[in-house]
Amino acid sequence: MSLVIRNLSEQLVDLVRERVLSGRVPPESPVRQDLLAAELGISKIPLREALARLEQEGLLISHANRGFFVRPLSTEEAYEVYHLRLKLEPETMALAALNANEEERRAAQDVFATLYQVTDEGGYGVGSFNRAFHLALLAPSHRNLTVNILQRLHVLSERYVRKHLEPLGRDERANEEHREILDAWLARDVEKVLALTDAHTRATIDDLTQQLESPE
Numbered sequence: 001m002s003l004v005i006r007n008l009s010e011q012l013v014d015l016v017r018e019r020v021l022s023g024r025v026p027p028e029s030p031v032r033q034d035l036l037a038a039e040l041g042i043s044k045i046p047l048r049e050a051l052a053r054l055e056q057e058g059l060l061i062s063h064a065n066r067g068f069f070v071r072p073l074s075t076e077e078a079y080e081v082y083h084l085r086l087k088l089e090p091e092t093m094a095l096a097a098l099n100a101n102e103e104e105r106r107a108a109q110d111v112f113a114t115l116y117q118v119t120d121e122g123g124y125g126v127g128s129f130n131r132a133f134h135l136a137l138l139a140p141s142h143r144n145l146t147v148n149i150l151q152r153l154h155v156l157s158e159r160y161v162r163k164h165l166e167p168l169g170r171d172e173r174a175n176e177e178h179r180e181i182l183d184a185w186l187a188r189d190v191e192k193v194l195a196l197t198d199a200h201t202r203a204t205i206d207d208l209t210q211q212l213e214s215p216e
Helices: 002-022 033-040 044-057 075-099 102-120 126-141 144-164 170-186 190-213
Strands: 060-063 067-070
Touching (some): 002 044, 002 126, 002 144, 033 044, 044 060, 044 067, 044 144, 075 126, 075 170, 075 190, 102 126, 102 170, 126 144, 126 170, 144 190, 170 190
Protein backbone atom coordinates (compact mmCIF):
# COMPACT_ATOMS: atom_id res chain seq x y z
CA MET A 1 0.00 0.00 0.00
CA SER A 2 2.80 2.40 0.86
CA LEU A 3 4.41 1.67 -2.51
CA VAL A 4 1.23 2.75 -4.32
CA ILE A 5 1.08 5.97 -2.31
CA ARG A 6 4.76 6.66 -3.03
CA ASN A 7 4.23 6.20 -6.75
CA LEU A 8 1.17 8.45 -6.68
CA SER A 9 3.11 11.08 -4.80
CA GLU A 10 5.86 11.00 -7.43
CA GLN A 11 3.30 11.48 -10.20
CA LEU A 12 1.78 14.39 -8.30
CA VAL A 13 5.20 16.01 -7.92
CA ASP A 14 5.64 15.88 -11.70
CA LEU A 15 2.12 17.15 -12.38
CA VAL A 16 2.23 20.13 -10.00
CA ARG A 17 5.81 20.96 -10.99
CA GLU A 18 4.76 21.14 -14.64
CA ARG A 19 1.87 23.47 -13.79
CA VAL A 20 4.17 25.77 -11.85
CA LEU A 21 6.96 25.81 -14.42
CA SER A 22 4.57 26.36 -17.33
CA GLY A 23 2.94 29.31 -15.58
CA ARG A 24 -0.48 27.66 -15.31
CA VAL A 25 -0.20 28.38 -11.60
CA PRO A 26 1.39 31.87 -11.58
CA PRO A 27 3.96 33.16 -9.06
CA GLU A 28 2.52 33.98 -5.63
CA SER A 29 -0.69 32.09 -6.38
CA PRO A 30 -2.02 29.59 -3.84
CA VAL A 31 -2.12 25.90 -4.64
CA ARG A 32 -5.80 25.05 -4.10
CA GLN A 33 -5.45 21.66 -2.47
CA ASP A 34 -9.18 20.94 -2.19
CA LEU A 35 -9.81 21.77 -5.85
CA LEU A 36 -6.74 19.91 -7.08
CA ALA A 37 -7.54 16.81 -5.01
CA ALA A 38 -11.11 16.84 -6.32
CA GLU A 39 -9.95 17.34 -9.90
CA LEU A 40 -7.60 14.37 -9.68
CA GLY A 41 -9.88 12.19 -7.57
CA ILE A 42 -7.33 11.66 -4.80
CA SER A 43 -6.99 12.31 -1.08
CA LYS A 44 -5.00 15.27 0.18
CA ILE A 45 -2.40 13.10 1.95
CA PRO A 46 -0.25 12.21 -1.10
CA LEU A 47 -0.90 15.70 -2.48
CA ARG A 48 0.55 17.32 0.63
CA GLU A 49 3.57 15.02 0.35
CA ALA A 50 4.08 16.17 -3.23
CA LEU A 51 3.73 19.84 -2.29
CA ALA A 52 6.26 19.41 0.50
CA ARG A 53 8.69 17.93 -2.05
CA LEU A 54 8.19 20.91 -4.33
CA GLU A 55 8.84 23.25 -1.42
CA GLN A 56 12.16 21.46 -0.91
CA GLU A 57 12.90 21.97 -4.61
CA GLY A 58 12.35 25.70 -4.16
CA LEU A 59 9.24 26.06 -6.33
CA LEU A 60 6.68 26.44 -3.54
CA ILE A 61 6.58 28.11 -0.15
CA SER A 62 4.29 27.22 2.74
CA HIS A 63 2.65 29.62 5.18
CA ALA A 64 1.23 28.44 8.49
CA ASN A 65 -2.55 28.07 8.38
CA ARG A 66 -2.61 29.30 4.77
CA GLY A 67 -1.12 26.42 2.76
CA PHE A 68 1.27 26.34 -0.17
CA PHE A 69 1.98 29.16 -2.61
CA VAL A 70 4.12 29.41 -5.74
CA ARG A 71 7.32 31.21 -4.88
CA PRO A 72 7.53 34.70 -6.38
CA LEU A 73 10.11 35.51 -9.02
CA SER A 74 12.88 37.59 -7.51
CA THR A 75 16.11 39.25 -8.55
CA GLU A 76 17.88 37.59 -5.63
CA GLU A 77 16.85 34.07 -6.62
CA ALA A 78 17.60 34.63 -10.31
CA TYR A 79 21.03 36.03 -9.44
CA GLU A 80 21.88 33.09 -7.19
CA VAL A 81 20.59 30.40 -9.56
CA TYR A 82 22.27 31.77 -12.67
CA HIS A 83 25.56 32.52 -10.91
CA LEU A 84 25.68 28.95 -9.64
CA ARG A 85 25.12 27.81 -13.21
CA LEU A 86 27.89 30.15 -14.31
CA LYS A 87 30.33 28.42 -11.96
CA LEU A 88 29.45 24.90 -13.12
CA GLU A 89 27.96 24.92 -16.60
CA PRO A 90 30.63 26.26 -19.01
CA GLU A 91 33.34 23.82 -17.91
CA THR A 92 30.95 20.87 -17.74
CA MET A 93 29.56 21.63 -21.18
CA ALA A 94 33.05 21.95 -22.65
CA LEU A 95 34.02 18.56 -21.23
CA ALA A 96 30.80 17.07 -22.62
CA ALA A 97 31.67 18.41 -26.07
CA LEU A 98 34.89 16.37 -25.98
CA ASN A 99 33.21 13.22 -24.66
CA ALA A 100 29.98 13.14 -26.68
CA ASN A 101 29.46 10.15 -28.97
CA GLU A 102 27.56 10.28 -32.25
CA GLU A 103 24.23 9.31 -30.69
CA GLU A 104 24.56 12.05 -28.07
CA ARG A 105 25.52 14.60 -30.73
CA ARG A 106 22.46 13.70 -32.82
CA ALA A 107 20.24 13.90 -29.75
CA ALA A 108 21.51 17.41 -29.00
CA GLN A 109 20.77 18.50 -32.57
CA ASP A 110 17.26 17.05 -32.40
CA VAL A 111 16.48 18.82 -29.13
CA PHE A 112 17.80 22.09 -30.52
CA ALA A 113 15.60 21.77 -33.63
CA THR A 114 12.52 21.42 -31.41
CA LEU A 115 13.62 24.23 -29.09
CA TYR A 116 14.26 26.53 -32.06
CA GLN A 117 10.79 25.94 -33.45
CA VAL A 118 9.01 26.29 -30.11
CA THR A 119 10.95 29.45 -29.20
CA ASP A 120 10.41 30.98 -32.64
CA GLU A 121 6.67 30.36 -32.40
CA GLY A 122 6.44 31.50 -28.78
CA GLY A 123 5.00 28.08 -28.12
CA TYR A 124 4.01 26.15 -25.04
CA GLY A 125 6.81 24.41 -23.18
CA VAL A 126 9.68 26.64 -24.26
CA GLY A 127 11.12 26.49 -20.73
CA SER A 128 11.16 22.71 -20.60
CA PHE A 129 12.73 22.42 -24.07
CA ASN A 130 15.33 25.01 -23.09
CA ARG A 131 16.17 22.87 -20.07
CA ALA A 132 16.31 19.72 -22.22
CA PHE A 133 18.69 21.41 -24.68
CA HIS A 134 21.14 22.53 -22.01
CA LEU A 135 21.07 19.14 -20.30
CA ALA A 136 21.68 17.38 -23.62
CA LEU A 137 24.89 19.40 -23.92
CA LEU A 138 25.88 18.61 -20.33
CA ALA A 139 25.11 14.91 -19.91
CA PRO A 140 28.04 13.53 -21.97
CA SER A 141 30.46 15.08 -19.46
CA HIS A 142 29.81 12.01 -17.27
CA ARG A 143 30.09 14.26 -14.22
CA ASN A 144 26.92 12.81 -12.79
CA LEU A 145 26.86 14.75 -9.52
CA THR A 146 27.52 18.05 -11.27
CA VAL A 147 24.87 17.34 -13.90
CA ASN A 148 22.36 16.46 -11.18
CA ILE A 149 23.04 19.78 -9.47
CA LEU A 150 22.72 21.61 -12.78
CA GLN A 151 19.48 19.78 -13.51
CA ARG A 152 17.98 21.16 -10.31
CA LEU A 153 19.28 24.63 -11.13
CA HIS A 154 17.68 24.41 -14.56
CA VAL A 155 14.34 23.49 -12.98
CA LEU A 156 14.59 26.65 -10.87
CA SER A 157 15.64 28.60 -13.98
CA GLU A 158 12.68 27.46 -16.03
CA ARG A 159 10.20 30.08 -14.82
CA TYR A 160 12.82 32.76 -15.44
CA VAL A 161 13.30 31.53 -19.01
CA ARG A 162 9.69 32.42 -19.80
CA LYS A 163 10.17 35.83 -18.16
CA HIS A 164 13.39 36.39 -20.06
CA LEU A 165 11.73 35.74 -23.44
CA GLU A 166 8.91 38.25 -22.92
CA PRO A 167 10.54 41.31 -24.59
CA LEU A 168 10.18 41.59 -28.36
CA GLY A 169 13.09 40.05 -30.24
CA ARG A 170 14.47 38.20 -27.25
CA ASP A 171 13.38 34.85 -28.73
CA GLU A 172 15.43 35.45 -31.89
CA ARG A 173 18.49 36.32 -29.85
CA ALA A 174 18.06 33.22 -27.67
CA ASN A 175 17.82 30.99 -30.75
CA GLU A 176 20.94 32.51 -32.26
CA GLU A 177 22.95 32.13 -29.04
CA HIS A 178 21.85 28.52 -28.67
CA ARG A 179 22.78 27.80 -32.29
CA GLU A 180 26.27 29.26 -31.79
CA ILE A 181 26.79 27.22 -28.62
CA LEU A 182 25.64 24.03 -30.34
CA ASP A 183 27.88 24.64 -33.37
CA ALA A 184 30.91 25.12 -31.12
CA TRP A 185 29.94 22.05 -29.08
CA LEU A 186 29.62 19.89 -32.20
CA ALA A 187 32.99 21.19 -33.42
CA ARG A 188 34.48 20.23 -30.02
CA ASP A 189 35.83 23.78 -29.78
CA VAL A 190 36.34 23.88 -26.02
CA GLU A 191 37.46 27.49 -25.75
CA LYS A 192 34.50 28.72 -27.78
CA VAL A 193 32.03 26.61 -25.80
CA LEU A 194 33.42 28.10 -22.58
CA ALA A 195 33.24 31.66 -23.89
CA LEU A 196 29.80 31.40 -25.48
CA THR A 197 28.18 29.63 -22.52
CA ASP A 198 29.65 32.16 -20.11
CA ALA A 199 28.46 35.10 -22.23
CA HIS A 200 24.99 33.55 -22.73
CA THR A 201 24.50 33.11 -18.98
CA ARG A 202 25.84 36.54 -18.05
CA ALA A 203 23.61 38.25 -20.60
CA THR A 204 20.60 36.43 -19.16
CA ILE A 205 21.51 37.58 -15.65
CA ASP A 206 21.78 41.19 -16.83
CA ASP A 207 18.47 41.02 -18.69
CA LEU A 208 16.59 39.43 -15.80
CA THR A 209 18.00 41.90 -13.28
CA GLN A 210 16.71 44.76 -15.39
CA GLN A 211 13.33 43.11 -15.97
CA LEU A 212 12.70 42.10 -12.37
CA GLU A 213 13.80 45.42 -10.90
CA SER A 214 11.73 47.50 -13.35
CA PRO A 215 8.21 48.51 -12.22
CA GLU A 216 5.41 46.59 -13.97
